[in-house]
Amino acid sequence: MSLTLDMTAPPVEARGILSQFGPNVIHENLDFRVNNREIVGLVGGSGSGKSVLMNTLLGLKQQEGGVVRYYGQDRRELTPEQRQSINNQIGVLFQGGALFSSLTVRENIMVPLRQHADLPLKLMRSLADMKIHMVGLPATAATLFPSDLSGGMKKRAGLARALALDPSILYLDEPTAGLDPIGASAFDELILGLREAMDLTVIMITHDLDSLFRICDRVAVLVDKHIAINDSLPNVMAYDHPWVAEYFGGERARAALNAGVKDIVSESRG
Numbered sequence: 001m002s003l004t005l006d007m008t009a010p011p012v013e014a015r016g017i018l019s020q021f022g023p024n025v026i027h028e029n030l031d032f033r034v035n036n037r038e039i040v041g042l043v044g045g046s047g048s049g050k051s052v053l054m055n056t057l058l059g060l061k062q063q064e065g066g067v068v069r070y071y072g073q074d075r076r077e078l079t080p081e082q083r084q085s086i087n088n089q090i091g092v093l094f095q096g097g098a099l100f101s102s103l104t105v106r107e108n109i110m111v112p113l114r115q116h117a118d119l120p121l122k123l124m125r126s127l128a129d130m131k132i133h134m135v136g137l138p139a140t141a142a143t144l145f146p147s148d149l150s151g152g153m154k155k156r157a158g159l160a161r162a163l164a165l166d167p168s169i170l171y172l173d174e175p176t177a178g179l180d181p182i183g184a185s186a187f188d189e190l191i192l193g194l195r196e197a198m199d200l201t202v203i204m205i206t207h208d209l210d211s212l213f214r215i216c217d218r219v220a221v222l223v224d225k226h227i228a229i230n231d232s233l234p235n236v237m238a239y240d241h242p243w244v245a246e247y248f249g250g251e252r253a254r255a256a257l258n259a260g261v262k263d264i265v266s267e268s269r270g
């Protein structure tokens with residue numbers, strides 16, 4: 001049976017998620033939703049369950065309760081073929097890029113194309129080179145191996161691979177971790193540009209306050225085993241919770257605010 005996606009439904013929605021490892025409950029009654037073409041930042045303390053949530057949404061971990069829907073479709077009700085067609089709509093940039101070290105950048109980007117698209121080799125090469133260009137890498141990067149790349153270039157190469165199949169949903173796991181402020185800012189700009197160019201919906205785990213302020217339409221806060229608030233930054237900053245107060249009231253948050261998002265501050269305080 002072929003799959004008809006309801007493109008008016010939220011790209012990603014989770015309801016009543018229960019996740020646990022043995023007796024260790026990670027998520028309980030967790031609801032999460034991302035609207036079309038939004039960039040949502042997922043924040044929470046270390047060990048709060050952000051990666052487990054991403055893995056659950058991706059189907060890499062089965063939830064113990066609740067439902068995950070993509071464009072209105074419950075993942076569990078899909079046939080393997082239907083699940084694959086949803087998976088082809090999803091790109092993931094794991095921390096560190098997760099590139100195959102024995103393959104060149106071009107070959108890395110061609111991996112999903114070889115697996116899921118039945119195309120002539122020459123066309124796959126051209127598509128990979130297009131993605132290299134889209135993520136702002138020089139054409140010469142195509143034949144380099146991951147060990148030849150800087151940290152920022154590795155992220156871009158990982159991003160190019162995540163975009164290989166032209167997904168509509170992109171997951172980013174701490175994309176700016178390990179980048180210097182200029183590199184991080186450039187990566188943020190790239191994500192914004194790609195959202196426009198590719199109509200992407202983006203879910204981004206991050207500890208980077210600058211990124212939250214710069215590019216996120218909404219911020220989802222994972223505390224106490226659930227998403228306590230998933231709202232615009234001003235509303236999140238005004239949310240009454242000790243972790244939120246500490247996170248957004250600290251020195252680093254003040255610096256991020258002073259760096260150029262004064263409109264957000266005044267909005268949240270006004």
Ligand SMILES: Nc1ncnc2c1ncn2[C@@H]1O[C@H](COP(=O)(O)OP(=O)(O)OP(=O)(O)O)[C@@H](O)[C@H]1O
Nearest residue numbers: 021022024026044045046047048049050051052053
């Ligand atoms: N495979 C696993 N088996 C058992 N427990 C796990 C497993 N994976 C994660 N956990 C536990 O789930 C909890 C949440 O982990 P997770 O990695 O999602 O946190 P996080 O919010 O992503 O943290 P950080 O910001 O430090 O990366 C932790 O207590 C962790 O020990």
